[in-house]
Structure formats: structure tokens, C-alpha cells
Amino acid sequence: MSWPGGYGRRVLAEVDSTNAEAARLADTLAGPEWICALRQTAARGRRGRPWANPPGNFAATLVFRPEGDARQVALRSFVAALALYDALASLTRAEAALSLKWPNDVLLSGGKVAGILLEYPAGPGGPLAIGVGVNLIAAPGAEAVEPGAVPPVSVLAETGVRLSPEGVLDALAEAYARHEGALVTYGFGPIREAWLARAARVGEVITARTGREERRGTFETVDDDGNLVLKTAEGRVRIAAADVFF
Known part of the structure; x- marks a missing residue:
């Protein structure tokens, strides 16, 4: 190598x-x-x-x-x-x-x-x-x-x-x-x-926690800016930074 x-x-x-x-x-x-x-x-x-x-x-x-x-x-x-x-x-x-x-x-x-x-x-x-x-x-x-x-x-x-x-x-x-x-x-x-x-849990429900709030939804994709895109009960949410829990 x-x-x-x-x-x-x-x-x-x-x-x-x-x-x-x-x-x-x-x-x-x-x-x-x-x-x-x-x-x-x-x-x-x-x-x-x-x-x-x-x-x-x-x-x-x-x-x-x-x-x-x-x-x-x-x-x-x-x-x-x-x-x-x-x-x-x-x-x-x-x-x-x-x-x-x-x-x-x-x-x-x-x-x-x-x-x-x-x-x-x-x-x-x-x-x-x-x-x-x-x-x-x-x-x-x-x-x-x-x-x-x-x-x-x-x-x-x-x-x-x-x-x-x-x-x-x-x-x-x-x-x-x-x-x-x-x-x-x-x-x-x-x-x-x-x-x-190669991503884990695409299409599954996950939880994203920031210092201020917690969002739970289906992991749909990552957008062109690298944001996590979740489908939630309130609609589609884009998250720039968070800790993800399965």
C-alpha cells in the first residue's frame, strides 16, 4: 500500500x-x-x-x-x-x-x-x-x-x-x-x-438529540449540505448537528 x-x-x-x-x-x-x-x-x-x-x-x-x-x-x-x-x-x-x-x-x-x-x-x-x-x-x-x-x-x-x-x-x-x-x-x-x-438505519425510526430538543422520525436521507433529513409527525425536518440514537 x-x-x-x-x-x-x-x-x-x-x-x-x-x-x-x-x-x-x-x-x-x-x-x-x-x-x-x-x-x-x-x-x-x-x-x-x-x-x-x-x-x-x-x-x-x-x-x-x-x-x-x-x-x-x-x-x-x-x-x-x-x-x-x-x-x-x-x-x-x-x-x-x-x-x-x-x-x-x-x-x-x-x-x-x-x-x-x-x-x-x-x-x-x-x-x-x-x-x-x-x-x-x-x-x-x-x-x-x-x-x-x-x-x-x-x-x-x-x-x-x-x-x-x-x-x-x-x-x-x-x-x-x-x-x-x-x-x-x-x-x-x-x-x-x-x-x-453504507449508512445504518436508513428508512427506520431514529432519535436525534441536540442540546435544546429531541426529534424522532424516519431517517429519509442526507441532503446536499450533509444535514440529516427526518420525516416526522410535523413534516420533514433537516438537522445540521445532533447525537443520533437508535
């Missing part, structure tokens, strides 16, 4: 978090760079939640300056999800057990095996950091997630395949570069269709 041209590769023995390291390095990088840590001491998930990252699991961040406005930049969560799906499918041969959960999780056998976090280390308009965490060897216990959330799983427990962080990094970087090229060349349409083809 070849490393994609134009992307830097940095593997660290230990760091507080790869997104924090991306923030420190962002202004010094000449181009896109992947930062992978074999151990994190202060990993974070969405909304500042702690992310369990024992040795052997995967943690990496891609930091770069994508073109486009904030809406277009945010679509990289779909690019990253597709890339991670492809990387895990190729390494485990368990494609049939993988699916994607809006807005930015990868599921394996119905459990959460990976999460993706997009941040602007220097604020909007600056470099984008795409953090990726994968439970390769171990997953947190069900008590570590909020009630009703998808239970965590690991690649090793579900597939019997032991993957190395460096091997996952190489596969992910290659897949990401391929999908990023497609987004830049052809727009979001093909990315959206590919994501929907």
Missing part, C-alpha cells in the same frame, strides 16, 4: 491528543499532514467528552487547509467516514459488518468501533483538524456511554483480526486522499451517494 503523495506522515510514541498536537503544529506545516499517536493521555470525543484510548487502539489527526466555505469544509466528515470504512473493510475483510452512522461514527456489527471529530484549532477560517479514533484492540464498557447510545465494540473482538495503528494509518491515508480528490473534482454528490449506500 503506497502513501499518498502530498501528505505528510508523523507517528508519535505519546501525546496528549492528536488534535491538540495538530493545533500546535498547524501553522508550521507546508501541506496536509497525518499525525498518529501510539498512546494518548487526554483524548477527546465530540462535545469535549473523554475518549478511551488504551495502547493498541488507533488515534490520528489529519490537519490541512481545505478550500471552500464553512459548509463545504464540514463535508469532510463524510469524506473521512468513507475513507475509514474503506480502510477497515480492506484490512479486516468484514465489509458486510460495517456501516456508517450520521454524523460521524463507523459501526461494526452494529456497535460503535470508531468516531471522527472535526475541529478548527485556530478558529474558523484556519486549518481543519480531522481526528479519528478506532477501537482496534479494546473498547470501553457499556457503562462508559450514555443510556441508549450505540455500545462500543473493538475490531479484534468482532473480527478476530489484530490490526496495527501504523497499518491502519497507511490504509486510511490512501483512502482519504482518494475520496478527497473525488470531492474536489466532482463535488459532494458522489460522496453523498456512497455514504448513503
Whole structure:
């Protein structure tokens, strides 16, 4: 597997978090760079939640300056999800057990095996950091997630395949570069269709919770801006950001 041209590769023995390291390095990088840590001491998930990252699991961040406005930049969560799906499918041969959960999780056998976090280390308009965490060897216990959330799983427990962080990094970087090229060349349409083809629970009733409200409805699609589209008793609703519960 070849490393994609134009992307830097940095593997660290230990760091507080790869997104924090991306923030420190962002202004010094000449181009896109992947930062992978074999151990994190202060990993974070969405909304500042702690992310369990024992040795052997995967943690990496891609930091770069994508073109486009904030809406277009945010679509990289779909690019990253597709890339991670492809990387895990190729390494485990368990494609049939993988699916994607809006807005930015990868599921394996119905459990959460990976999460993706997009941040602007220097604020909007600056470099984008795409953090990726994968439970390769171990997953947190069900008590570590909020009630009703998808239970965590690991690649090793579900597939019997032991993957190395460096091997996952190489596969992910290659897949990401391929999908990023497609987004830049052809727009979001093909990315959206590919994501929907791998999405979990399309056509089923799900719950979307924001900090202010809860919406329950049938998961119809994802629109051209990446919003979740639900069919509810009050009509069709588009949701830009939420936690989804099955």
C-alpha cells in the first residue's frame, strides 16, 4: 500500500491528543499532514467528552487547509467516514459488518468501533483538524456511554483480526486522499451517494438529540449540505448537528 503523495506522515510514541498536537503544529506545516499517536493521555470525543484510548487502539489527526466555505469544509466528515470504512473493510475483510452512522461514527456489527471529530484549532477560517479514533484492540464498557447510545465494540473482538495503528494509518491515508480528490473534482454528490449506500438505519425510526430538543422520525436521507433529513409527525425536518440514537 503506497502513501499518498502530498501528505505528510508523523507517528508519535505519546501525546496528549492528536488534535491538540495538530493545533500546535498547524501553522508550521507546508501541506496536509497525518499525525498518529501510539498512546494518548487526554483524548477527546465530540462535545469535549473523554475518549478511551488504551495502547493498541488507533488515534490520528489529519490537519490541512481545505478550500471552500464553512459548509463545504464540514463535508469532510463524510469524506473521512468513507475513507475509514474503506480502510477497515480492506484490512479486516468484514465489509458486510460495517456501516456508517450520521454524523460521524463507523459501526461494526452494529456497535460503535470508531468516531471522527472535526475541529478548527485556530478558529474558523484556519486549518481543519480531522481526528479519528478506532477501537482496534479494546473498547470501553457499556457503562462508559450514555443510556441508549450505540455500545462500543473493538475490531479484534468482532473480527478476530489484530490490526496495527501504523497499518491502519497507511490504509486510511490512501483512502482519504482518494475520496478527497473525488470531492474536489466532482463535488459532494458522489460522496453523498456512497455514504448513503453504507449508512445504518436508513428508512427506520431514529432519535436525534441536540442540546435544546429531541426529534424522532424516519431517517429519509442526507441532503446536499450533509444535514440529516427526518420525516416526522410535523413534516420533514433537516438537522445540521445532533447525537443520533437508535
